[in-house]
Amino acid sequence: MRGPKHHAVGIPAVAGSVRFVGAQSGLKRGLPLLRAINQVEGFDCPGCAWPEPDHRHPAEFCENGAKAVAEESTRRVVGPEFFARHSIDDLNDKSGYWLGQQGRLTRPMFLDEDADHYRPVDWDEAFDIIAEDLAAMDEPDRAAFYTSGRTGNEAAFLYQLFARRLGTNNLPDCSNMCHESSGAALGETIGIGKGSVRLEDVWAADLIIVAGQNPGTNHPRMLTALEKAKRSGARIVTVNPLPEAGMRRFKNPQTARGLAGRGTDLTDLFLQIKVGGDLALFSTLNRLLLRAGEGALDRDFIDRCTHGFEEFAAARAEGDDDQVLAETERRTGLTRVEIERLLAMVLASKKTVVCWAMGLTQHKHAVPTIREIVNLLLLRGDIGKPGAGVCPVRGHSNVQGDRTMGIWEKMPDRFLDALGAEFHFKPPRDHGLDTVDTIRAMREGRIRVFFAMGGNFVSATPDTEATEAAMRRCRLTVHVSTKLNRSHVVTGTRALILPALGRTDIDIQAGGPQFVTVEDSMGMVHASRGKVPPFGEEMRSEVAIICGLARRVLGGDDTVPWEDFAADYDRIRDRIERVVPGFDDYNARARRPGGFALPHAPRDERSFPTGTGKANFTVNEVTSPEAGPGRLLLQTLRSHDQFNTTIYGLDDRYRGVHHGRRVVLVNPADADELGLADGAYCDLVSEWDGQDRRAPHFKVVHYPTARGCAAAYYPETNVLVPLDAVAETSNTPTSKSIVVRFEGDSGM
Numbered sequence: 001m002r003g004p005k006h007h008a009v010g011i012p013a014v015a016g017s018v019r020f021v022g023a024q025s026g027l028k029r030g031l032p033l034l035r036a037i038n039q040v041e042g043f044d045c046p047g048c049a050w051p052e053p054d055h056r057h058p059a060e061f062c063e064n065g066a067k068a069v070a071e072e073s074t075r076r077v078v079g080p081e082f083f084a085r086h087s088i089d090d091l092n093d094k095s096g097y098w099l100g101q102q103g104r105l106t107r108p109m110f111l112d113e114d115a116d117h118y119r120p121v122d123w124d125e126a127f128d129i130i131a132e133d134l135a136a137m138d139e140p141d142r143a144a145f146y147t148s149g150r151t152g153n154e155a156a157f158l159y160q161l162f163a164r165r166l167g168t169n170n171l172p173d174c175s176n177m178c179h180e181s182s183g184a185a186l187g188e189t190i191g192i193g194k195g196s197v198r199l200e201d202v203w204a205a206d207l208i209i210v211a212g213q214n215p216g217t218n219h220p221r222m223l224t225a226l227e228k229a230k231r232s233g234a235r236i237v238t239v240n241p242l243p244e245a246g247m248r249r250f251k252n253p254q255t256a257r258g259l260a261g262r263g264t265d266l267t268d269l270f271l272q273i274k275v276g277g278d279l280a281l282f283s284t285l286n287r288l289l290l291r292a293g294e295g296a297l298d299r300d301f302i303d304r305c306t307h308g309f310e311e312f313a314a315a316r317a318e319g320d321d322d323q324v325l326a327e328t329e330r331r332t333g334l335t336r337v338e339i340e341r342l343l344a345m346v347l348a349s350k351k352t353v354v355c356w357a358m359g360l361t362q363h364k365h366a367v368p369t370i371r372e373i374v375n376l377l378l379l380r381g382d383i384g385k386p387g388a389g390v391c392p393v394r395g396h397s398n399v400q401g402d403r404t405m406g407i408w409e410k411m412p413d414r415f416l417d418a419l420g421a422e423f424h425f426k427p428p429r430d431h432g433l434d435t436v437d438t439i440r441a442m443r444e445g446r447i448r449v450f451f452a453m454g455g456n457f458v459s460a461t462p463d464t465e466a467t468e469a470a471m472r473r474c475r476l477t478v479h480v481s482t483k484l485n486r487s488h489v490v491t492g493t494r495a496l497i498l499p500a501l502g503r504t505d506i507d508i509q510a511g512g513p514q515f516v517t518v519e520d521s522m523g524m525v526h527a528s529r530g531k532v533p534p535f536g537e538e539m540r541s542e543v544a545i546i547c548g549l550a551r552r553v554l555g556g557d558d559t560v561p562w563e564d565f566a567a568d569y570d571r572i573r574d575r576i577e578r579v580v581p582g583f584d585d586y587n588a589r590a591r592r593p594g595g596f597a598l599p600h601a602p603r604d605e606r607s608f609p610t611g612t613g614k615a616n617f618t619v620n621e622v623t624s625p626e627a628g629p630g631r632l633l634l635q636t637l638r639s640h641d642q643f644n645t646t647i648y649g650l651d652d653r654y655r656g657v658h659h660g661r662r663v664v665l666v667n668p669a670d671a672d673e674l675g676l677a678d679g680a681y682c683d684l685v686s687e688w689d690g691q692d693r694r695a696p697h698f699k700v701v702h703y704p705t706a707r708g709c710a711a712a713y714y715p716e717t718n719v720l721v722p723l724d725a726v727a728e729t730s731n732t733p734t735s736k737s738i739v740v741r742f743e744g745d746s747g748m
């Protein structure tokens, strides 16, 4: 049986970074970029949204950050000659990995109706094509404007303004598929859908619970913060169906101990929970806390700052202790001893931080699970206390900033009022479509124009066959992209690819060199300045693309000064300052080293902008996914050589998987029961509502997953995730708990 490594990072990560940079952008171009990544005068890493410390290390990046930068600054280019060589049918047979390795897009490319090759067009013709299809719509909601989390604040603000000027709130974004459940739960309970901790709080915590998250691959610099906390005496609990190397031991290459020594053990208590068992765990933990006697609860905080404690406590007290614990053991796969050890660690802590990611947010009961975590922290008074709080860790560099800028299909009236007042128009009020609803609308032929600002929509979304078929029902699909991906191959009747500048590219406009701003996972807004000249003259910044298109579509008499915005981004920030709360003196503060923190009332002053004006305890019915006999619960996940749908390589070093991605990790005991030999090939079949979905030709890898649970990479297994399998309230695809059976290998 293969198994996870016992430690993460170390020299292999440094070597891997340099090797990757050398192969893609070359050391001459790449090394200076590594010195600028995440630095005060540098650019923000286009990877995840982990924050920077005030005092940055000269190498303030991780291996996956280096890969993201290398991929963006690659010397390889995809121009007209490439598309002349490759027809759509030919590209359709290529893997996502192959497409991504072809290089940076340099020219606007158009795929006309009935054509089988993209051809180059100039920007004016590209805007004409889009304007023609938008003008042909019988209503604005026949268009949808998707955003991936890489889009900077300035472009995001103008993008939503453009869509709303057109008359639609159809603004699906990648957050719909990741932390929408966090936003929904936190919005209801503490009044703001964002984490309440700063980096200093992680360092100062007594106890850090990391649930449903794999920082070693998805937020690697978080390991540095966890190591620092450990050095200050913190204890760490990891709750995960998989024993991940990154949470076992961290070999920090920025320290002698990490380079030459043993590194730092991180996890004190590993709870190998069954997929989707977190709600049962946290609700039982809260039940035990309520009974833990004197000092277990922060009564003063509960009385002064919360609402609904009595109802919550009564609900948690229901039932017989033994039955509740037995049921919790069944749902979690954990023992009473393990649960009581967790209780003891919580009781011993004066300051607790709970961190989480997709392992909590992509389940049917994701929102109740996160609400139960908030219940835990409210019981202990761990909101608005230094060293304590909620910490949903965002997986894309500006996904939180995009939401702050108005990228949401259901922005509150106060935002739309301010936007309308600032730009003298009536923004649409009916809520628009999120990602899953956009695919449903495409499927029903209700979307004529699909516009994507970055991302790889058809690979990031669930139910691949249904989504690709839905995308093909559009009249026009437009992708603003830096690199080639599958969404450029699965197109509407007509399609456009518009080449954009990346974070590493210098952005010069009429007003001179420009910088953009981003917001990290902890609400810090800071500047990002490109460092290298872009490869192609025809590549444009996201801001310039939106402004050029808006002027063409909305016409010369549109009151929005698009050209002024394109010339000088300070002018965009001046407007953001007047529409979005918390951005006072935006241009000055964005220029400060490290930028500025956005206000967070629960963290800053223990005031809770909820319907009750208090932090809300909630009563959550305990549920968990069930697989049934002869089936397992599959979670889709990333390999270590992957960032979202971008595949950097075919290895997953920390899990001991190499040279391939069509693998399924299965516990040996489950494999024996199911007759799945290690190394054998099989098909995965998901079952939903009487319908089967098949992912063929997966190699079985015996792996120490939690019993009853399997794991495999996306996007290869997104085909198994039914479009209608979504979380309550947040409508997020339940990609972390899919019921699958195993059948004989039908081959590729």
Ligand code: SF4
Residues within 6 Å of the ligand: 045, 046, 047, 048, 049, 050, 060, 061, 062, 063, 064, 065, 066, 218, 219, 220, 221, 222
């Ligand atoms: S931790 Fe995230 S933001 Fe930081 S360098 Fe790595 S990928 Fe980039």
